[in-house]
Amino acid sequence: MDIIVCVKQVPDTTDVKIDPKTGTLIREGVPSIVNPDDKHAIEEALRLKEKFGGKVTVLSMGPPQAGDALREASAMGADDMVLLCDRAFAGADTWATSHTLGEAAKKIGYDLIICGREAIDGDTAQIGPQMAEHLELPQITYVRKVESADGGKIVCERALEDGYERVEANLPALLTVISDVNKPRYPSVRGIVEAYQEKEITTWTAADINADSACIGLDGSPTSVKKSFAPEPKGEGEILEGSTSEVCKQLVTKLMDKNVVR
Amino acid sequence: MAEVKINVDDCIGCGICVKKSPEGYEINDEMKAVVKNPNAPGIKEGADDCPTNAIEVIGDVAPAPAAAPAPTAAPSTKPGLAEYKGVMVFAEQRGGELVKVVIELLGRGRGLADELGVPLSATLMGQGVEGLAPQLIAAGADTVYIIQDPRLEKYNTSCYANAMIKLINSIKPEIVLYGATHIGRDLAPRIAKRLGTGLTADCTELTIEEGTNMLLQTRPAFGGNIMATIMCPDHRPQMSTVRPGIMKAIQPDASKQGEIVNFDAGLTDADVMTRIIEIIKERKQVANLEDAKVIVSGGRGVGGTDGFKTIQALADVLNAEIGGSRVAVEKGWISKDHQVGQTGKSVRPQLYIACGISGSIQHRAGMQNSDFIIAINKDPTAQIFTVADLGIVGDLFEIIPVLIEEFKAADFGQ
Ligand SMILES: Cc1cc2nc3c(=O)[nH]c(=O)nc-3n(C[C@H](O)[C@H](O)[C@H](O)COP(=O)(O)OP(=O)(O)OC[C@H]3O[C@@H](n4cnc5c(N)ncnc54)[C@H](O)[C@@H]3O)c2cc1C
Ligand SMILES: Cc1cc2nc3c(=O)[nH]c(=O)nc-3n(C[C@H](O)[C@H](O)[C@H](O)COP(=O)(O)OP(=O)(O)OC[C@H]3O[C@@H](n4cnc5c(N)ncnc54)[C@H](O)[C@@H]3O)c2cc1C
Numbered sequence: 120m121d122i123i124v125c126v127k128q129v130p131d132t133t134d135v136k137i138d139p140k141t142g143t144l145i146r147e148g149v150p151s152i153v154n155p156d157d158k159h160a161i162e163e164a165l166r167l168k169e170k171f172g173g174k175v176t177v178l179s180m181g182p183p184q185a186g187d188a189l190r191e192a193s194a195m196g197a198d199d200m201v202l203l204c205d206r207a208f209a210g211a212d213t214w215a216t217s218h219t220l221g222e223a224a225k226k227i228g229y230d231l232i233i234c235g236r237e238a239i240d241g242d243t244a245q246i247g248p249q250m251a252e253h254l255e256l257p258q259i260t261y262v263r264k265v266e267s268a269d270g271g272k273i274v275c276e277r278a279l280e281d282g283y284e285r286v287e288a289n290l291p292a293l294l295t296v297i298s299d300v301n302k303p304r305y306p307s308v309r310g311i312v313e314a315y316q317e318k319e320i321t322t323w324t325a326a327d328i329n330a331d332s333a334c335i336g337l338d339g340s341p342t343s344v345k346k347s348f349a350p351e352p353k354g355e356g357e358i359l360e361g362s363t364s365e366v367c368k369q370l371v372t373k374l375m376d377k378n379v380v381r
Numbered sequence: 382m383a384e385v386k387i388n389v390d391d392c393i394g395c396g397i398c399v400k401k402s403p404e405g406y407e408i409n410d411e412m413k414a415v416v417k418n419p420n421a422p423g424i425k426e427g428a429d430d431c432p433t434n435a436i437e438v439i440g441d442v443a444p445a446p447a448a449a450p451a452p453t454a455a456p457s458t459k460p461g462l463a464e465y466k467g468v469m470v471f472a473e474q475r476g477g478e479l480v481k482v483v484i485e486l487l488g489r490g491r492g493l494a495d496e497l498g499v500p501l502s503a504t505l506m507g508q509g510v511e512g513l514a515p516q517l518i519a520a521g522a523d524t525v526y527i528i529q530d531p532r533l534e535k536y537n538t539s540c541y542a543n544a545m546i547k548l549i550n551s552i553k554p555e556i557v558l559y560g561a562t563h564i565g566r567d568l569a570p571r572i573a574k575r576l577g578t579g580l581t582a583d584c585t586e587l588t589i590e591e592g593t594n595m596l597l598q599t600r601p602a603f604g605g606n607i608m609a610t611i612m613c614p615d616h617r618p619q620m621s622t623v624r625p626g627i628m629k630a631i632q633p634d635a636s637k638q639g640e641i642v643n644f645d646a647g648l649t650d651a652d653v654m655t656r657i658i659e660i661i662k663e664r665k666q667v668a669n670l671e672d673a674k675v676i677v678s679g680g681r682g683v684g685g686t687d688g689f690k691t692i693q694a695l696a697d698v699l700n701a702e703i704g705g706s707r708v709a710v711e712k713g714w715i716s717k718d719h720q721v722g723q724t725g726k727s728v729r730p731q732l733y734i735a736c737g738i739s740g741s742i743q744h745r746a747g748m749q750n751s752d753f754i755i756a757i758n759k760d761p762t763a764q765i766f767t768v769a770d771l772g773i774v775g776d777l778f779e780i781i782p783v784l785i786e787e788f789k790a791a792d793f794g795q
Contacts, residue, residue: 182394182412209408210396214574242602243582248570257654258538260567279563282663288655337396341579341616344397347432347609356769363783366773371787379753380675380731
């Protein structure tokens with residue numbers, strides 16, 4: 120079973136701090152990491168490969184430094200690495216990104232594509248479904264368990280807000296996975312040596328995937344970011360002063376006066 | 382003369398600066414922004430809007446171009462866009478019941494439609510679901526489109542997408558809204574891709590831009606650290622998924638008249654790409670935070686399961702639901718369905734009481750829209766006080782018992 124895993128390099132948003140005075144991001148020394156959901160996607164692909172054989176290719180669109188994310192995936196056990204890097208890809212919204220990744224997937228070939236559910240920077244969770252649409256594949260999103268994948272079919276548990284559903288699709292198909300699906304392995308020493316010293320990253324430009332310039336990058340993006348800003352802090356609240364019994368009395372009186380609970 | 386520095390490590394190549402100032406910035410072969418001309422118009426705006434603050438402008442700069450950045454300046458002149466009229470809401474139902482966010486979407490959709498002077502419609506899909514139409518009309522819809530087919534009884538991506546696309550191509554609404562649920566976020570991207578239009582994810586604010594009548598869609602990104610306002614200037618419909626619990630529903634009006642239209646999507650078995658084997662409801666007692674009028678929440682400061690008894694006691698006198706920070710959930714003091722925040726629930730009760738919660742940006746993302754917020758925390762510099770209407774600085778174990786007595790004495794909330 121040949122599997123493509125889409126991997127995005129992201130700034131570690133958990134490390135991002137806001138300057139309380141200016142309301143802007145403090146991003147000094149924020150490390151770039153493999154998007155957390157994508158590690159689970161890689162792990163699931165490796166498990167399927169161990170069961171059914173085949174090859175795992177990790178695919179990323181991004182600057183040359185995104186190659187680090189591919190090498191990390193390869194150290195875990197992925198076979199091939201493909202980086203899509205071209206100035207024409209930049210500024211893509213999810214429509215254009217999924218077009219680009221989809222065209223590359225066609226060139227690589229696959230029985231299954233696995234994406235993370237959501238990237239922690241763009242946060243849209245739209246790439247998986249839009250890639251599936253581009254490739255006319257069935258999709259199963261929010262996958263929390265892959266039950267079986269033999270006989271040309273895949274059966275997964277798809278998480279819902281109040282439970283889950285068991286869904287079946289014919290292969291080829293596209294999955295997006297959440298962190299419940301598995302526990303990603305650590306890279307092996309052998310894997311690290313191979314990934315960082317022996318293997319080469321295949322880099323493709325827009326021409327290499329025959330991408331239509333009207334469908335990629337800024338030009339291929341129907342959405343446009345008008346502005347970005349720090350979330351507004353709410354107006355000053357009031358800190359109640361006095362002894363415990365005084366502040367509690369004040370608080371209840373104020374709630375009654377303002378008719379807060381109706 | 383201005384000097385403009387770009388920190389390449391922080392640049393994510395999103396191209397926002399290039400859109401703001403096409404003469405000032407460009408993207409290089411490494412997919413990073415570089416400065417073309419530091420004195421070009423809009424250079425400062427490009428820096429201000431960089432979502433990762435990777436651009437620094439030092440010194441005097443040229444003012445923004447007089448006509449403002451092109452893509453958002455004027456109503457698009459692209460042919461065909463004017464044919465698209467009206468606001469449509471995807472009326473998600475599960476097992477014959479409307480999902481709550483639908484009513485919220487109709488509330489906001491009503492406001493948008495009135496501002497634009499166009500009708501509001503709701504699209505209901507399923508099998509035997511026509512009985513839900515009056516609820517949609519009472520919640521604000523002028524028209525309800527019903528698509529019934531056995532293949533739509535349970536949600537499945539391809540059938541729902543194909544049916545919705547047929548309807549959109551026939552009705553041509555200018556705006557389509559979906560709840561940002563596990564179903565909405567599975568369905569809407571697929572529809573947007575095939576229609577060749579934009580989709581803004583998980584919006585928390587929707588407004589109409591004066592002059593252009595275009596939809597301004599605001600959403601959190603980077604884990605809630607920044608907000609972005611997104612438009613779809615040249616393609617229709619403009620589509621968004623909207624975070625549940627954020628928009629306000631309107632008071633239902635059972636006397637409101639509306640039209641019900643049956644639409645035939647002509648589905649066949651060829652439209653089915655995935656099969657639902659079974660749907661399993663997991664939690665017996667799901668915390669219903671979205672509907673609660675009052676929520677009392679606890680965080681790390683509560684200290685343990687025992688401490689949560691104090692929270693429960695306060696919740697009991699207020700008839701409140703219990704919420705918690707992620708720390709409280711991760712420690713196992715309360716279950717995951719109580720978690721409030723970016724990766725938990727977004728709530729907007731009339732009253733939210735945060736006890737021993739520091740108020741991280743991720744927690745605030747889920748509760749800052751509450752009508753009234755009280756914070757109890759022993760650290761006067763805790764972030765939670767920045768969103769609180771009333772704050773008490775002190776030990777929650779000392780304060781809550783006294784507070785409970787005061788509430789009882791005042792017959793509060795009875
Ligand atoms: C502040 C801000 C807000 C934005 N809001 C929107 C919006 O509302 N709508 C919109 O259309 N675009 C939006 N974008 C653009 C969007 O972030 C990019 O299109 C991005 O390339 C992909 O979206 P994502 O990060 O949300 O990915 P998601 O859809 O959240 O990612 C899901 C999975 O897709 C795969 N994947 C995603 N990107 C890549 C990649 N580059 N290489 C390999 N695999 C990948 C990974 O497996 C990942 O886990 C926004 C950008 C910014 C900076
Ligand atoms: C991607 C991501 C998603 C996340 N999603 C969420 C989310 O959905 N929801 C969420 O809540 N968090 C979320 N988090 C975690 C978040 O960053 C914080 O770590 C978390 O909210 C902190 O929980 P806390 O306020 O309970 O604990 P702390 O930050 O440790 O704060 C405890 C507070 O209790 C006070 N305190 C201690 N003892 C007492 C006492 N006796 N009386 C009064 N006050 C006392 C302290 O002064 C302190 O302010 C997320 C993080 C990431 C990275």
